[in-house]
Amino acid sequence: MADQTPVLRIQNIKKSYGDNKVLKGVSLELNRGGIKVVIGPSGGGKSTLLHCINFLVGLDEGRIYLNGKEIIHNRKRELTAYRQKVGMIFQDFNLFDHLNALHNVLIGPVRVKKLPKSEARERAVAELERVGLRDHMTKYPAELSGGQKQRVSIARALAMDPEVMLLDEPTSALDPELIGEVHEVIRDLASGGMTMLLVTHEVGFASSLADEIFFMEDGKIVEQGPPQKILFNAECDRTREFCAKIGRLHNNSS
Amino acid sequence: MDELLFLRQEVAPELLAGVWMSIKLIVPSAIFGFFIGIVSGVFRVYGHPVLKRLAGLYVLFFRGFPLLVQLYLWYFGLPRIGIYLSPFAAAVIGFSLCSGAYHSEYIRGALLSVKKGQLLAAYSLGFSKIRAVFSILLPQAMRRALPGNGNEFIYLIKYSSLAYMVTCIELTGKGSILANFYFKYLEIFAIVGAIYLVMVSIATWGLNYLEDRIAIPGFGRPKYN
Ligand SMILES: Nc1ncnc2c1ncn2[C@@H]1O[C@H](COP(=O)(O)OP(=O)(O)O)[C@@H](O)[C@H]1O
Ligand SMILES: [Mg+2]
Numbered sequence: 266m267a268d269q270t271p272v273l274r275i276q277n278i279k280k281s282y283g284d285n286k287v288l289k290g291v292s293l294e295l296n297r298g299g300i301k302v303v304i305g306p307s308g309g310g311k312s313t314l315l316h317c318i319n320f321l322v323g324l325d326e327g328r329i330y331l332n333g334k335e336i337i338h339n340r341k342r343e344l345t346a347y348r349q350k351v352g353m354i355f356q357d358f359n360l361f362d363h364l365n366a367l368h369n370v371l372i373g374p375v376r377v378k379k380l381p382k383s384e385a386r387e388r389a390v391a392e393l394e395r396v397g398l399r400d401h402m403t404k405y406p407a408e409l410s411g412g413q414k415q416r417v418s419i420a421r422a423l424a425m426d427p428e429v430m431l432l433d434e435p436t437s438a439l440d441p442e443l444i445g446e447v448h449e450v451i452r453d454l455a456s457g458g459m460t461m462l463l464v465t466h467e468v469g470f471a472s473s474l475a476d477e478i479f480f481m482e483d484g485k486i487v488e489q490g491p492p493q494k495i496l497f498n499a500e501c502d503r504t505r506e507f508c509a510k511i512g513r514l515h516n517n518s519s
Numbered sequence: 520m521d522e523l524l525f526l527r528q529e530v531a532p533e534l535l536a537g538v539w540m541s542i543k544l545i546v547p548s549a550i551f552g553f554f555i556g557i558v559s560g561v562f563r564v565y566g567h568p569v570l571k572r573l574a575g576l577y578v579l580f581f582r583g584f585p586l587l588v589q590l591y592l593w594y595f596g597l598p599r600i601g602i603y604l605s606p607f608a609a610a611v612i613g614f615s616l617c618s619g620a621y622h623s624e625y626i627r628g629a630l631l632s633v634k635k636g637q638l639l640a641a642y643s644l645g646f647s648k649i650r651a652v653f654s655i656l657l658p659q660a661m662r663r664a665l666p667g668n669g670n671e672f673i674y675l676i677k678y679s680s681l682a683y684m685v686t687c688i689e690l691t692g693k694g695s696i697l698a699n700f701y702f703k704y705l706e707i708f709a710i711v712g713a714i715y716l717v718m719v720s721i722a723t724w725g726l727n728y729l730e731d732r733i734a735i736p737g738f739g740r741p742k743y744n
Contacts, residue, residue: 316639319642319643321639321642321643341647345645345646345647346645348642348643348644348645349644349645351643352643353639353640353643355636355639355640357636359634359636359637359639359640360640361637361640361641361655361659362634362637362659362735362737362738363655363658363659363662363735363738372644372654372655373644373645373646376646376650376654377644377645377646377650378645405735405736405737405738406737407735407736407737407738408736408737418640421644422643422644425644425645
């Protein structure tokens with residue numbers, strides 16, 4: 266890659282809830298088109314990390330740079346512009362419950378980007394088409410399956426033209442038979458060159474997609490490296506133990 | 520036969536004028552009250568700390584003071600500091616503020632019941648707080664609050680009869696005057712009561728219709744066909 270500046274650079278993020286030090290200084294970089302996967306035990310701070318990157322929770326310490334430019338989160342304009350560039354996918358979808366699929370995707374471009382309604386609508390339809398939901402546009406979240414909901418939420422994020430996507434266990438709330446359709450959409454994004462930071466425990470999926478895996482535990486990135494190394498040949502005992510465990514789970518369930 | 524004729528010719532026109540006055544009290548009070556309730560409800564959940572506090576105090580006082588006492592304060596009390604309100608204005612102000620305090624409670628409860636993730640999702644798309652509240656949270660909260668708000672509208676129809684106590688002669692006031700004059704308490708108050716019942720029924724029907732209209736699959740009240 267000729268472009269040397271990381272799209273997103275996270276420097277030494279710290280976050281505590283009371284006495285509970287959830288993030289103890291996390292740094293990472295995402296290069297354009299790069300896909301990094303975060304794995305690690307529950308409670309290790311993965312969700313908090315992604316929330317911090319989007320300033321959905323306030324950081325105690327740390328800096329965040331988008332395309333080399335530091336984000337000053339108390340400047341409201343700067344913050345909302347930044348958030349449009351950083352798409353976020355939640356474990357439990359968080360679709361807007363009172364809007365149908367089309368309007369879930371439409372509302373960002375209309376209300377935030379101020380696109381004319383017809384243009385926004387065209388865009389929204391195109392994004393829903395891309396995730397294979399053109400025929401379900403008029404359905405409300407309660408009428409969609411989990412897999413469809415997550416695909417709508419991906420379309421919703423894409424409609425804002427993000428440069429980076431943060432995905433927090435996008436398939437962990439899904440029934441096993443619905444995971445594939447969401448993975449397919451994410452794979453599609455990857456081949457389109459989207460930069461992504463993905464938290465997942467789907468080992469097979471992660472190793473086929475990621476160019477680097479981070480093992481995160483107890484608020485720190487304990488070890489990082491290429492998928493084959495982290496998943497099958499880690500240096501750190503804790504990483505090996507954890508990967509053996511999720512590997513077993515994965516094999517049992519498939 | 521005589522009785523009917525008497526009721527139609529002597530009582531009905533007077534009562535009708537009373538109904539008209541009641542409607543002129545109820546409709547603006549309902550609208551202002553609802554609006555005040557939405558604004559103060561939003562302040563109480565998402566407002567700046569100062570606004571939050573002020574809105575909280577508003578609700579405390581206007582739910583805490585008996586409505587009749589509030590009306591007396593507006594009408595008989597304010598002249599003490601040089602403000603003279605007409606009976607009608609005093610009644611509308613009193614009803615709106617009292618009603619707003621109750622609406623505020625329903626809106627607040629409903630806003631708090633909206634899942635946290637909705638706000639996070641809006642923020643993550645670049646919504647500002649105000650925009651998220653008005654485009655995402657309120658539309659959801661209002662649907663949940665509507666049954667409570669509806670109750671408050673129904674109460675308003677009935678407590679509008681207190682306007683009579685500050686000399687704004689609406690339906691109940693007219694009824695009392697007529698009943699005293701003709702000495703026909705049973706007949707006239709039965710009719711007055713029935714008219715309130717009709718107004719309440721119309722409001723109930725309208726609210727149910729509205730609830731159906733804005734119902735969304737899987738959200739709040741299920742939509743029956
Ligand atoms: N809003 C919060 N308030 C208090 N503690 C929190 C909050 N969110 C997360 N935590 C704590 O932070 C730790 C990390 O949580 P989380 O980031 O969800 O981990 P993971 O996503 O890796 O499972 C946990 O101990 C959790 O209890
Ligand atoms: Mg998590």
